[in-house]
Amino acid sequence: MNQAAISAKGLCRSFAGKEVLRDCTLSVPRGCVYGLLGRNGAGKTTLLKLLAGLLRPTAGTAGVLGLDSIRDREAVLRRVGCLIETPVFYEHLSAEENLRLHLACMGMEERDPGPELALVGLPAPGEGPVSAFSLGMRQRLAVARAILHRPEVLLLDEPMNGLDPVGMRELGAQLRRLSEERGVTVLLSSHLLSELARTAHRVGVLEGGRIVRETDTAGLSAGGLEEYFLSALKGGISDGNG
């Protein structure tokens, strides 16, 4: 975990004159599961979009695996798996067809999406269209799509939304396994502190447009993380390790 897989330096982004991110700096080492905490509207989704090259920064740089998210956008997208905002699919296609299409777009037609479907708890989603899926099934399918092309980095925006408690636990364990076994770096935003405490190696609190506190989660309970989060919102910037 010594080389930064995800980095943001002095990142700023405004929308209609309102500054959402202000001098935001973040460094996530390779193989780390990093949890992003913050209030609603703190800029978590904006940060993830900037890292994926879907938005342009007003100032500063965002990079993934040493590549610039804007300049090297296509190279970044090839090595990153994203789940940002509400998952979008081709509604008239089945789950498997959606995944096969994703593989084709990634230039990996030969890969079988079956293992990933099983991995996220959708072993037999059937031939029916995705439009008939529940919110939880859509979320699982979106996670399957994000990990399908074996990305080195995962950018996940509230991936546990709509999942039942078992699903949340399984997804958390899965992300941890991906990081430990394949060295995948994961940046995920979530409001589910108990799951974050279990899943993430490290968490950062985004407040006032920048990361104000970061800490390792080792030995931190859900209650402890909640306290840490609330004190970070009140207290502002402190040192890098809690």
Next chain:
Amino acid sequence: MGMGKLIALELRRIRLRPYHLAAGACGAAMLAFLYLMAAIPRMDPADGGAALLASYDFLLGLTQLVFLAVFTVFAGVMSARFVVEGYSGTQALLLFSYPVSRRKVLLVKLAVALLYPAAAMFLWGTAAQGVFFLTEALLPLCPDTLTAGTVLWSLCSLLCRSLLAGLLGLMAAGLGLWRRSIPTAIISALLLSCLACQGLSALLPFRPAMGLALIAGAVPAAWALRYMIRQVDEMEV
């Protein structure tokens, strides 16, 4: 990724079946319209205006203009569905999350949304005219003489009008993307088709008007294409 592969992928993403059916229905309607127009001088020989329909040139020109209006709206609907909707809201997030050139993806979408109606108009138009010419050769409704030149000219003008439908659809797509609005694209297509048909109907007996209309349509269509490429390149989601 090559354009051929991108087109194949785009065709997997979309459902063309409803458009195949709609194009077929338009072809059948065109055939029925042709026979109806051809029969008018027989039904009401006293009507001086109906005498115009006694000429193949006029009869086919008029029918093709109606076909142009229908397929321009068809192109507007397809571009609204595949281009404007594709780049609006959350759909764009999906499109932009693939490591493929944005410009290429847009060109592929436009190719499908605009070449399809142009090709459908030409093919169904050729089929409808083919059936009409065949029955005219056996049991003529129109008093005019059917010659090889008439058939050839009808095909040539149908091809020009099919391309014009695609160009007008491209302009409608540009307007729709500008407003990020599906109704804008469809209503623009409707208005553009009215405008084009109005202008071309006045010039119906003047054969070179078709080529000139094609050239005149190509200029704003090229501008619309340039605008859309720039929009998509700079688009944020």
